[in-house]
Amino acid sequence: MNFINKLFRKSRSKPNGIFCENLEKIIEFEPQSYAHYYRAFMHSSMQEKDENGSDLNYERLEFLGDSVLNTVISSYLFKHAPQGNEGYLTVMRSKIVSRKHLNLIGEELGLLKLLMRNIPDHQLGKNITGNIFEALIGAIYLDQGYLFSERFIQKCLIDKYVDLNELEKRVTSYKSLVIKWCQKNKHEFEFCTKVDNGCDEQQHFSVCFYIDDEVVSKARETSKKRAEEKAAKRAYYALQNEIKTKALNI
C-alpha cells in the first residue's frame, strides 16, 4: 500500500492529521479532495510509487501548475496592458512568473514545512519553494477548477507582486538585452557553448560570447541557459557605457 493510500486509510474523505490542518491554514479553503495536495507536497526522494508502479511526487503537478499560471498571467496582462504588443506581453509574463517571484511566494506561504522528503534541505535545490508553489496550483486546478485557481493566483501573486510600471524597468534576461543591442547596432554576435565537465562529476557547460569575432566574455555553469546568461551579464557590464543609456527602451 503506497504512502497516500496509507494516509487515507482511516477516512478517504478527510484524513486526520497535521497535514490537512496546516494545508488549510496555507490555502485558506477546505479542499474537496486531499489526494492532489498530498502529491503536491511529495518530493521524489520519498521514492513513492502509485498502484501502477509510476513515480508519485509533485513533478507532474508542477508541469500542470506552470501552464495554469501562464494562462492566468497571460489573461491578466491581456486585460491590464491593453496597449502592449505580443512581445511586451511575453516579456512581462516571464518577469511575473520568474523563479525569484515563485520562490518568494512559496517561502511566504511556508510550503517547505509541509514537504515530505527524505533528504536534507540543502539538497532540495534552490527553486524548491517555487516548484512546490506551481505543484500546489496544479493541485488546486484539479481539485477546484480553473476559475478558483485564477482567484488563488490573483491573491498570492498578482495582488502582491505585480506592478506593471515597476516590472517594465526590471532587467531579467541579460542575454536578450545584449542580443537586442547587437541587432540594433548591427554587430554580429555568437554564443559558442559546449559541454565542458572538466574534473566535475556534474555536467557543466562553458560558453564564449563573441561580438564581431572578438571574445567579450566567458562563463561556465551547470546548465547551458545559466552559462549563457552569466556570459551575457558579464558582457552587459563590460559594455555598460554603451548599453546602459539604451537599456530602458530595448
Next chain:
Amino acid sequence: MNFINKLFRKSRSKPNGIFCENLEKIIEFEPQSYAHYYRAFMHSSMQEKDENGSDLNYERLEFLGDSVLNTVISSYLFKHAPQGNEGYLTVMRSKIVSRKHLNLIGEELGLLKLLMRNIPDHQLGKNITGNIFEALIGAIYLDQGYLFSERFIQKCLIDKYVDLNELEKRVTSYKSLVIKWCQKNKHEFEFCTKVDNGCDEQQHFSVCFYIDDEVVSKARETSKKRAEEKAAKRAYYALQNEIKTKALNI
C-alpha cells in the same frame, strides 16, 4: 472611427454581414460578443488602430490563445498519461501543439477565408493558419470562458489529432535527439551559431554542429532555431546507422 467600430455601427449586439455568418459556421456557436472575433481575424497589414492608437490585430489574442491551448493540453496529458513523468508530458505537449498540427486545423476550419488583410496570401507567412487558430482560441476564451475553450480544443484538436501511442513515436526535434544521443554516448558537442546575413536583406544565421571537435553538419536559415534544427537533422542522417536503432528509446 476604427474598423471594428465601423462594423459594429449598425448594431453592437449582432452586426450584419457575411463575417458573422461565416464565423458561426466555423465555430458552431453564437458568440456573446463579436468584437474579439473580429480582432482574431484582423491581420497587422490592415494597420488598424484602436481608440488609444494601439495596434489592433490578432497578435495579442494569439499570445493568449497559445497559453490557453497549452493549459488545456497539459491538463489532458495529466489525466490521460498517468504514467508519464514531467519530461514525457513536456515532449508530448510540444508534439501536440506543433505548428504542423495548428496549421492543419486552421486550414481544415477554413480560417484564412475570414482573415482581413491588405497583402497577398504568399506574404502571410507559412504559419498563418495556425496563428489565427490560436487567436481564435484567445477570442473564445474571452467570450465564453475557460471550460468552453477546453471543449472547443477537445473537438478540433484532441479528438482528431491526439493518439498518444502514435505521437510517442514521432520525432519532432532532431536537435534534442542528437543532444540526447551525445549525452548518452559521452560525446562532447557544440552548436556554433552566428548571424550570417551574407548578401541577403533578411537576417540569417549559420550554424556548425561539432561532435568531439569535428564538424558533423552545417546549416543556414532565417532563425537560429531553424538553423540549429536543420543542422541537427543533417547530423542525425549522417549518424543514422549509429542513432537509428536507439531513436525509439531516447
